[in-house]
Amino acid sequence: MTMARIIFHIDMDAFFAAIEELDNPALRGKPVVVGADPKGGRGRGVVSTANYEARKYGIRSAMPISEAYRRCPDAVFLPVRGERYHQVSRQIMSLLKEYTPLVEPVSIDEAYLDMTHSPKLFGPPEEVAREIKRRIRETTGGLTASVGVGPNKLVAKIASDLQKPDGLVIVPEDQVRQFLWPLPIGHLWGVGKRTEPVLEGMGIRTIGDLARYPQDELVRRFGSWGYQLWELAQGRDDRPVTPVWKAKSISQEKTFESDVDDPEVMDATILELADGVTRQLRDEGVQGRTITLKIRLEDFSTFTRSQSLEVPTDRFADISRIALELFHRFDRRGQKVRLLGVGMSNFERGMKQLTFLDQLGDRDDRVDRVIDLVRKKFGESAIRRAITTAGRRPKRRGGS
Template sequence: MDATFVAEKLLPMARTILHIDMDAFFAAIEQLDHPEYRGQPVIVGADPKGGQGRGVVSTASYEARKFGIHSAMPISRAYRLCPQGIFLPVRMKRYVEISRQVMTILQDYSPLVEPISIDEAFLDITGSLALFGGAEAIGWAIKKRIQQQTGGLTASVGIAPNKFVAKIASDLQKPDGFVVVKEKEVQGFLRDLPIFKLWGVGKKTEQRLRRIGITTIGELAVYPQDKLVRLFGKTGLHFWRLANGIDERPVIPSTPPKSVSQETTFETDTDDSEFIRLTLLRLAEALGKILRQQKLKGRTLTLKIRLQDFSTFTRSKTFTDFINAPDLLYRFAWEIFQKFDRQGKKVRLLGIGVSQLNTGGGEQLPLFGEQGNKRQKLYQIMDSLQAKFGKEAIVRAALKQERK
């Protein structure tokens, strides 16, 4: 198998981070489960009567927000603002059920999913862009699947080079919003936003910033760093970095996934064996990189094949040791495919997955002996170069020739 790699397009690369936030999640689920509540002000939280007005609002529907009601507001005040509202108790079991559906959908687009609450999450989709047709295609696909699979719930999506900007973007056009901020647009996007939009700036900090003439993120971005540090300590430098669109925090999955996979659907059904082989090679490269990023190896490799008549098959191979090297993923996937009887039908979709995962432990299959160790080091070098210069910086020669 050709293991030659070619360096090209040594350009800096930005991450692509997606933030998804379900719209008025608890209230939206109540309106979903009770169609008669749709279009009505729904307030989920404490009982404004039975609880003697104690407790707070958990979520308010957008209809209720028009009355000035918001999360964490005392339920007694919410009742005074909207006595005709529909006040409902929290049904956490139901909300968790829907949340799990949503998080499962997100895992299909990246293994790097970091839930930050029951109704929102970050995804690092940098490694998934080529497979799914780009960031916007991923964002729209997620929104569509959530709406279809939950029965009508909407989500707002923000896409940007980092977590901070992506989260702000997702909040700008709620409900059902979709905002993309490219790397070159970050400072312009942030410039005129009010200073309270900055993470960590509460009412007291906002007042302190206003006293020194800072009312927007753009004004903070050009304020001298040393003065901010004198005023706020290390937090001042943190504010300055965010105001300039700098946020290097990684997306950290809360729990290791049970499996990791990559798949692609062809624009046209095919029986071209060389094209299929190169597709498996490309999928193996992408899957191997994701596994290495998460320091995962797996014992079971699964090949997914969907034929032109939409019939779908999976074939698996389990090993005694753990693997994550693209060479091995490709080799075994190709072997499985060659043994599969398609009965003359063309292929519509291909996917490669790895399960029975091990985080950090286990040894690579010793199929190549010392050569296997050398290849592991080679992949580490590739990852480092691609992280610095972009995924196109190092390309397998066979795939480079395919693109010509």
């Protein structure tokens, strides 16, 4: 049996305008339009965000500012303060990453979370969703988010939009059809202003109409797009939540206080660095294929040695074994070692998800993950791998 996924879609309400109100409480209750020409003119630019007061006058995103001004001359028109919005966005995204490494930001104020295997999801999704909303409010000083929860991205996204602002809509898997089918087709992915009238011309007004339409006829008319559209109308959408992964590599290195000749010290250091890399991979929810060892000798000559794996990994056992092999094969010609580094690159996006203990396959994995969990709960010093400190004084972890 495959387990239904639990996908959250988090969408901030009137984000830019809400931040302006937050920073200037005198604006509350007034129509606020963000997107004005910073030089003060009202003739140029388009509306970036209108708060809910301004929307009562029919002001919408992407509308020319001149049109917004015509509809509500008394609104407060403000320029975009991108710096500030990004700062708040970063706060929110890092908060979301506390709940799962599988966070996919869609825009500055919107993200998908795959909560299926999140250790944070102990109770019903509703509890966690409420907690996320509350914590966003507290962290930002008062901003509200709307949250949709469903078995896939399509349902979660539509759900988050239905009770805005400050909404929470949860759609269990067995209610997807009841939820989707009465909605106008405009709610579906890829059905916009141009395609809507075409579908309506075929007698398709709701998602249910589309779902009951013969799929082969849609394919004949629209090609693969018609096929996909029909699948979506059935409530089927298996697109994964894919975190944006910008970093090209993760590495840790350590410069010794004095150059080292003792092979045991070097082995222990490599294990410690591999441990640090393993944990960083876990935190980011990625796996890598290529392991790199860096060595700087006492004369400052620097070498790297790499080995790639067939299958990406985030396991300590793999990373440490290969890093040690690379090191043992390296001929340092009698020189002492000044610096060691262990790195991982060649990341895989279709990663193995953070699974919980009972779903884990092999022992190495399980041990690594238990260690991660204990450290998260009780702090850094709670567990150190026995081997890294065996008979030695603890070393400081190298920076990355």
